[in-house]
Amino acid sequence: MGERGYSVWAWLLQAFTGLLLVVLVALHMVANHFAKRGLLTYRDVAALFADPYWLVLQLALLFAVIYHGLNGLRAVILDAGLSPAGARRLDWALFALGAAMAAYGVGLALSIGGWLGSR
Amino acid sequence: MAEVELTVRVLRGPARASAAGGRYETYTLRADAGWSLLDVLEALQAGPAPDLMYRHSCHHASCGTCALRVDGRERLACLTTVGQIAAGRLGERTGHGKDYRLPRGARAAVTLEPLRSFPVLGDLAADFAEFFGKLDAVEADLVAARGEEATHFEHCITCGACMSACPIVASDLEYLGPAPLALALRGLQDPTKTGSDARRLAAADQPHGVWRCHHVFECTAACPAGVDPGQALMELRARLVRRRLGWREGARR
């Protein structure tokens, strides 16, 4: 537990991703809910994921939400009081979960956007 | 001064790990509106509850031994008056020297519980050993600054009210908590430079240090001495951030 400085970065990144999410989630909601007066169809979604600019924004949202949400969950669980060994196990578990979510989200975006060449 | 018919519900019980597990006993007595809660407890001891345990010493908000929970809020028993309770003005720091214009034959009810997140020695008396251990961990020295402009952190009377008010102190037993972290900052600011700043920074910058704080500010609301531990915590965190980013400690503060 003696890793000094590490907690500073975790907190700063939580604050930074939070501020970033204000913008990214707002754009996401506008594109998915408000731009077309109704929800998007499959074609709309595929077109969005095929647009490289939109893809980057979407993946930024994906990564920001994964870090922010899981680090937030980490804070909640640490608040409950964990042993140093328990905290290390928690970090690994959350890291694995976050990596799986990221892999799934990137795979989904790339394949629906037609970036993998199959469609 | 007006007399009040006061119903007191006291969470009682023998020594135990926390306030939970005790039982409520109810007493009714006639109390002068000018009495403090210490007078009330003394009257209970002299009457229906001779074995009632509670702590006090100075009677004037200096020793920090008499803090307890009054209707769920941390209060110094010596600053809280019967008139204040009857008037429903527990938000005010003290009821002494106030005329609450109570009607004749006023009645009031109040619930007294020991501080939250402290082991209990018995009835209303909290065990401060763990709290004092955390104060030692940050080398909290309460010596007033000589010569230099004094900062207000030495006003802390180590009453434990902020520790009881904080929801995280309740759940993370290792969390240093508001008063120790406020006194860590006080130590860093101490122009007489007693104690080890490196140790204070290390204690503050660990998973059970400032990073457990979630800006609830109940510590600041509970503090009877105007220490404002919540603000101190934020300043301490800002310091750690500036240090990590490599910014020099400027002229600010």
Place this chain on the structure above:
Amino acid sequence: MSEGEARRRPDWRAWFAPRGRRTGMWAFVLNRITGLLLLAYVFVHLAVLSVLFQGPAGYDRLVRWMSSWPFLLFDVALVAVLLVHGLNGVRLVFVGLGAGSHRQREWFWAAMAAAAAVFAYTTYLILAPAWR
């Protein structure tokens, strides 16, 4: 710590015990609950998006279903949760570094007022198409 004393146990129920407490505690409770709700939503959201792998037929059936009243009301609630957590979160970023922390109570109500204003507008935007 002295010997022989009873060791207390962690009690997380204190996180959700705002009785007798003040604005900062309510803000904390709200932030914690909304943060965890949003995280749960993201899990479900990502899982549901897997329907995209079924191509247009499967996905567009899902979208028709999700355009029904109960789901639009769910969206309205989701936006409320987002706004409460997000705008209070902006407050926490600044307050958490000591900026404006003396006025944290006022900033909370300012954030909630902003959330209410945006919420009124987005609720209109979400529900208006369903009327046509």
